[in-house]
Amino acid sequence: MEKGDERKKQLLRVALDVFIEKGYYGTSTREIARQAGVSSGLLFHYFSNKDSIYLELIKIGIQEMKINTKMAMNSPRNYLLKLLKIRLSS
Numbered sequence: 796m797e798k799g800d801e802r803k804k805q806l807l808r809v810a811l812d813v814f815i816e817k818g819y820y821g822t823s824t825r826e827i828a829r830q831a832g833v834s835s836g837l838l839f840h841y842f843s844n845k846d847s848i849y850l851e852l853i854k855i856g857i858q859e860m861k862i863n864t865k866m867a868m869n870s871p872r873n874y875l876l877k878l879l880k881i882r883l884s885s
Contacts, residue, residue: 803841806831807855810848819849
């Protein structure tokens with residue numbers, strides 16, 4: 796994986812944490828950049844604005860839901876076992 800892809804994923808992880816903590820309206824790109832330890836300019840290299848970050852997170856969430864749904868439909872038993880393991884390890 797390229798360094799740019801890793802950086803983008805790191806920014807998205809931080810952004811998700813900030814959105815969860817502060818909500819959409821309480822979150823700023825400046826705060827995301829600060830918590831990620833990067834400049835606002837670098838954040839804007841990857842994302843045009845707060846909306847584009849938020850939409851990317853929504854797309855990722857939808858993709859994960861599709862994968863989870865497919866897993867559940869293909870093998871309900873294995874899917875439930877994986878969910879149980881995740882819950883027990885939390």
